[in-house]
Amino acid sequence: MNTAHRPRIVVVGGGFGGLAAIKELKGVAADITLIDRRNHHLFQPLLYQVATTSLAPAEIAWPIRQLVHKRPEVTTLLGEVVGVDREANIVRLRNGTQVPFDYLILGTGAQHAYFGHDDWEPYAPGLKTLEDATAMRRRLLIAFEKAEIETDPEARKALLTFAIIGGGATGVELAGAIIELARITLRQDFRNIKPEDARVILIEAGPRVLANFKPEMSAYAERALRELGVEVELGQAVTAVNADSVEFGGTSLKAGTIIWAAGVLASPAAKWLGVEADRAGRIKVMPDLSVPGLPHIFAIGDTVTIVNGNGKPVPGIGDAAKQGGRHAAKVVKARLRGDTAEMPFHYHHLGDIATIGRSRALIDFGWLQLTGWIGWWTWGLAHIYFLIGMKNRIFIALNWLWIYLTGYRSARLITEPHSDEVSAAPAAGSGSAGTADTRRPDSKAA
Amino acid sequence: MNTAHRPRIVVVGGGFGGLAAIKELKGVAADITLIDRRNHHLFQPLLYQVATTSLAPAEIAWPIRQLVHKRPEVTTLLGEVVGVDREANIVRLRNGTQVPFDYLILGTGAQHAYFGHDDWEPYAPGLKTLEDATAMRRRLLIAFEKAEIETDPEARKALLTFAIIGGGATGVELAGAIIELARITLRQDFRNIKPEDARVILIEAGPRVLANFKPEMSAYAERALRELGVEVELGQAVTAVNADSVEFGGTSLKAGTIIWAAGVLASPAAKWLGVEADRAGRIKVMPDLSVPGLPHIFAIGDTVTIVNGNGKPVPGIGDAAKQGGRHAAKVVKARLRGDTAEMPFHYHHLGDIATIGRSRALIDFGWLQLTGWIGWWTWGLAHIYFLIGMKNRIFIALNWLWIYLTGYRSARLITEPHSDEVSAAPAAGSGSAGTADTRRPDSKAA
Numbered sequence: 001m002n003t004a005h006r007p008r009i010v011v012v013g014g015g016f017g018g019l020a021a022i023k024e025l026k027g028v029a030a031d032i033t034l035i036d037r038r039n040h041h042l043f044q045p046l047l048y049q050v051a052t053t054s055l056a057p058a059e060i061a062w063p064i065r066q067l068v069h070k071r072p073e074v075t076t077l078l079g080e081v082v083g084v085d086r087e088a089n090i091v092r093l094r095n096g097t098q099v100p101f102d103y104l105i106l107g108t109g110a111q112h113a114y115f116g117h118d119d120w121e122p123y124a125p126g127l128k129t130l131e132d133a134t135a136m137r138r139r140l141l142i143a144f145e146k147a148e149i150e151t152d153p154e155a156r157k158a159l160l161t162f163a164i165i166g167g168g169a170t171g172v173e174l175a176g177a178i179i180e181l182a183r184i185t186l187r188q189d190f191r192n193i194k195p196e197d198a199r200v201i202l203i204e205a206g207p208r209v210l211a212n213f214k215p216e217m218s219a220y221a222e223r224a225l226r227e228l229g230v231e232v233e234l235g236q237a238v239t240a241v242n243a244d245s246v247e248f249g250g251t252s253l254k255a256g257t258i259i260w261a262a263g264v265l266a267s268p269a270a271k272w273l274g275v276e277a278d279r280a281g282r283i284k285v286m287p288d289l290s291v292p293g294l295p296h297i298f299a300i301g302d303t304v305t306i307v308n309g310n311g312k313p314v315p316g317i318g319d320a321a322k323q324g325g326r327h328a329a330k331v332v333k334a335r336l337r338g339d340t341a342e343m344p345f346h347y348h349h350l351g352d353i354a355t356i357g358r359s360r361a362l363i364d365f366g367w368l369q370l371t372g373w374i375g376w377w378t379w380g381l382a383h384i385y386f387l388i389g390m391k392n393r394i395f396i397a398l399n400w401l402w403i404y405l406t407g408y409r410s411a412r413l414i415t416e417p418h419s420d421e422v423s424a425a426p427a428a429g430s431g432s433a434g435t436a437d438t439r440r441p442d443s444k445a446a
Numbered sequence: 447m448n449t450a451h452r453p454r455i456v457v458v459g460g461g462f463g464g465l466a467a468i469k470e471l472k473g474v475a476a477d478i479t480l481i482d483r484r485n486h487h488l489f490q491p492l493l494y495q496v497a498t499t500s501l502a503p504a505e506i507a508w509p510i511r512q513l514v515h516k517r518p519e520v521t522t523l524l525g526e527v528v529g530v531d532r533e534a535n536i537v538r539l540r541n542g543t544q545v546p547f548d549y550l551i552l553g554t555g556a557q558h559a560y561f562g563h564d565d566w567e568p569y570a571p572g573l574k575t576l577e578d579a580t581a582m583r584r585r586l587l588i589a590f591e592k593a594e595i596e597t598d599p600e601a602r603k604a605l606l607t608f609a610i611i612g613g614g615a616t617g618v619e620l621a622g623a624i625i626e627l628a629r630i631t632l633r634q635d636f637r638n639i640k641p642e643d644a645r646v647i648l649i650e651a652g653p654r655v656l657a658n659f660k661p662e663m664s665a666y667a668e669r670a671l672r673e674l675g676v677e678v679e680l681g682q683a684v685t686a687v688n689a690d691s692v693e694f695g696g697t698s699l700k701a702g703t704i705i706w707a708a709g710v711l712a713s714p715a716a717k718w719l720g721v722e723a724d725r726a727g728r729i730k731v732m733p734d735l736s737v738p739g740l741p742h743i744f745a746i747g748d749t750v751t752i753v754n755g756n757g758k759p760v761p762g763i764g765d766a767a768k769q770g771g772r773h774a775a776k777v778v779k780a781r782l783r784g785d786t787a788e789m790p791f792h793y794h795h796l797g798d799i800a801t802i803g804r805s806r807a808l809i810d811f812g813w814l815q816l817t818g819w820i821g822w823w824t825w826g827l828a829h830i831y832f833l834i835g836m837k838n839r840i841f842i843a844l845n846w847l848w849i850y851l852t853g854y855r856s857a858r859l860i861t862e863p864h865s866d867e868v869s870a871a872p873a874a875g876s877g878s879a880g881t882a883d884t885r886r887p888d889s890k891a892a
Contacts, residue, residue: 039860058502058857065635189511411504414485
């Protein structure tokens with residue numbers, strides 16, 4: 001594309017994909033605008049550790065502005081995209097701002113989805129943002145608080161029952177962390193309840209957990225979960241989710257806390273562009289990651305569906321988004337210098353990785369499988385390596401070492417109004433988190 | 447007091463005072479209940495550092511349950527006190543729970559107050575809780591984001607104007623931290639604005655800042671603030687606070703962010719008991735810290751007003767609450783063993799301490815004054831010493847060292863819905879923080 005002005009590249013989404021694209025674009029003679037509706041990049045693989053009180057939000061999130069502040073050609077915009085004008089080449093933000101582009105890269109990710117059961121959402125929240133994580137942390141901690149003051153044994157039992165729907169990596173990692181929170185971290189903290197009596201039930205519709213791993217790794221994960229005390233229910237499709245119960249296999253399980261880790265839906269990028277999407281909302285991109293009919297617009301990561309050279313779909317993981325971002329940026333750079341060669345995307349799968357509790361993990365590099373504590377240490381080192389910035393690496397490493405040695409998780413904060421939630425007539429899973437009156441209460445500390 | 451049952455001591459408030467009382471009560475043959483409406487103890491002296499993005503909430507807050515979990519005689523209750531039945535000796539919680547006591551210690555603190563100007567609160571929020579701090583952090587960061595997309599120079603200037611009402615320790619420390627956030631931390635992060643153009647105005651009605659310090663220390667603080675770039679307005683009573691301006695000295699200052707650091711009001715403990723209170727709602731306790739006419743009920747810390755032996759009022763600082771908590775516990779222990787001797791409280795003032803930015807502080811021990819970087823290092827070491835737990839000490843020390851060396855503050859997170867706040871028609875200081883729809887937005891990260 002030839003333009004009279006300096007070329008304008010717009011990247012939407014400061015996740016793994018968008019940031020990788022920005023990095024790859026370094027040195028290109030163009031004005032770059034990075035748009036995100038959050039002011040921070042989030043390291044999603046560790047989000048479950050915020051939800052389960054091991055890490056603080058600031059430890060897995062970075063101000064996007066700071067990540068690109070040494071790149072004067074990059075302007076960061078905090079704003080929510082509501083549409084793309086594919087004729088005029090303009091990105092429209094909710095506040096009315098119009099951002100023109102010559103090339104556009106969309107890495108707007110996915111959110112959890114209930115596929116026809118949106119009424120389940122208030123009872124079974126999912127985990128995609130920092131707010132989701134602090135709300136889940138609050139729910140988990142409040143469940144123990146409610147149980148402590150509950151006098152009816154049946155109600156108390158229900159409050160100490162945690163049901164997780166979905167046996168993928170998020171479900172498995174949450175299950176392991178919640179049972180350890182109950183059995184190790186909170187062990188001595190209550191007088192009327194025994195936190196170690198808490199039940200954690202992982203419900204998976206398919207025949208095994210971690211379906212994208214090799215069968216023997218799934219079997220290891222299931223065994224490790226059961227050894228920790230998690231009840232694993234396989235081949236059980238959930239048929240109903242209510243305020244205080246979840247139904248599957250013809251029975252109803254009373255559970256004070258229900259967590260959704262089962263499905264995701266792509267961001268509405270396909271709608272913005274008016275192009276075809278699959279059932280999960282993902283754009284069916286061309287081999288070079290451009291959007292069909294729009295060779296100057298690219299989509300990457302969880303926003304798209306694409307089949308790799310080997311005939312297998314590219315998985316919805318952070319590394320695929322990174323590779324996609326890098327590839328889209330390379331195509332843009334080629335087009336800017338007049339190179340119109342076909343450049344199909346080839347995804348290289350590095351491996352699968354998941355952790356169960358604080359001493360077990362499983363890693364499948366294809367040529368090497370690691371489990372047990374070797375897997376756990378490798379998992380930890382790999383995650384620390386992929387974090388951004390030395391400070392967060394040091395802090396998370398120290399945090400994990402601390403939890404590993406003492407079992408204590410320090411981020412056990414209930415930080416939203418909660419008096420309703422521990423009242424005598426609790427509305428379990430009422431979805432009221434954050435919507436209540438937020439006037440500050442009387443402070444109790446001097 | 448002789449009772450047929452094992453004596454019951456109830457402590458309300460897990461702040462400095464309440465926890466000191468619990469500690470002092472160790473070994474006493476009694477059942478102790480600790481009630482707080484928050485699940486965490488908050489180290490309030492560093493709350494301004496959460497508000498100004500230096501520290502994460504979990505670094506200055508501790509789960510109360512964990513702090514007392516090795517004391518089997520102590521039961522922790524998460525609940526909000528709504529009244530005290532002084533005839534039946536029962537504490538009533540909002541959820542209907544009734545907690546009987548033989549001895550009661552109230553350390554329920556204070557909240558910020560607007561003294562007849564409650565309509566100012568939405569425009570000039572104060573700082574007492576973790577939620578206040580994360581909301582203030584959000585407001586500060588959003589102000590820069592709004593300014594970045596604002597095209598009108600006057601409006602942009604207003605957005606980069608930060609007015610702090612009240613020149614006590616909180617106001618002084620906030621002013622120093624905000625100007626450094628703008629001039630050092632955010633220096634390179636924006637393209638359309640220069641964060642270092644931000645104005646920080648500290649407005650104090652009295653003739654000097656830090657009025658409880660010696661005059662020469664106040665003068666030093668004022669000079670240090672001015673050297674950092676803070677505009678200090680002394681002898682200026684604020685006459686009006688609006689959504690986007692503050693009036694004092696006959697003029698109106700356009701300010702996108704206005705912060706209240708001017709007044710506090712005691713918790714409603716006096717109302718619960720139906721006893722006399724001063725204008726700030728504080729109970730006028732007896733010399734032994736018991737409530738007049740109720741020798742088995744004690745009140746401590748910011749909930750009370752009491753004159754020390756030297757004729758000066760005991761200040762509303764953490765150490766006074768701690769000493770009060772210890773004293774009340776000692777009186778309870780004496781009464782339990784049948785000792786009815788008079789036990790007047792003597793407050794021992796250790797010193798005054800405040801910090802201005804990341805390299806200046808002032809400390810007045812009476813026999814020794816420290817300022818400059820010696821003061822700053824002493825301030826830092828003193829605060830680390832008073833923190834609870836080795837992990838937080840290590841983490842905060844590392845954090846401060848990091849900020850000291852690099853200028854970067856890592857907790858720069860905007861963690862509530864904000865799309866309204868950066869819209870084209872911003873309602874500056876609309877007080878909407880946290881009351882907006884909290885459904886998760888589309889996730890942008892892969």
